Amino acid sequence: MKGVSEVLGSIITLAVLLALLSPLLYYFFSYTNITSVAINNDISIDRSAILTCLSIIVLGNTSSEVFLYNYGNIEIHITRVVLNDRLLTTDYTIQPHNIVRLSSMIGDMKISTPIIIYANNIIISSN
Numbered sequence: 001m002k003g004v005s006e007v008l009g010s011i012i013t014l015a016v017l018l019a020l021l022s023p024l025l026y027y028f029f030s031y032t033n034i035t036s037v038a039i040n041n042d043i044s045i046d047r048s049a050i051l052t053c054l055s056i057i058v059l060g061n062t063s064s065e066v067f068l069y070n071y072g073n074i075e076i077h078i079t080r081v082v083l084n085d086r087l088l089t090t091d092y093t094i095q096p097h098n099i100v101r102l103s104s105m106i107g108d109m110k111i112s113t114p115i116i117i118y119a120n121n122i123i124i125s126s127n
Contacts, residue, residue, distance in 0.1 A: 045121055048120045048121055049121075051073070052074070052120040052122055053072030053073075054076050054119055055068070061111050062111060063103040063106055063108055063109045063111060064101055064102075064103040066126075067101055068094060068102060068117070070096055070097065070099075071097065072096060074120075075093050075094065075095055077092075077093050077119065078092045078105065078117055078118065079119070081102070081105065081117055081118070083113065084113050085113060088106050090106060092105045
């Protein structure tokens, strides 16, 4: 009987170990997956910031006298412009090596504050 109880005890110990191991493995692989997704997202944002080459050229105090020059090799997607303490939503794409007037995005406006542009998930300022 002693041999049977040792085998039965070993089987119960193994069953408890396997029951506890499953949630731990699930947690570990979930945590690893979440971490790798976050790292890949950070790398993507950093890569976008490095490749985004936008210059704001201010020649006067109206938006028709402000030019945006994409001197990089990727498209620049502009989603928001902060001008005169107002947030203006836009959906404009500048192709590589192109220059456009700011007024083509937001209309003709007087400018009294620095221009802030949200492009490719980064912030670019005229100052």
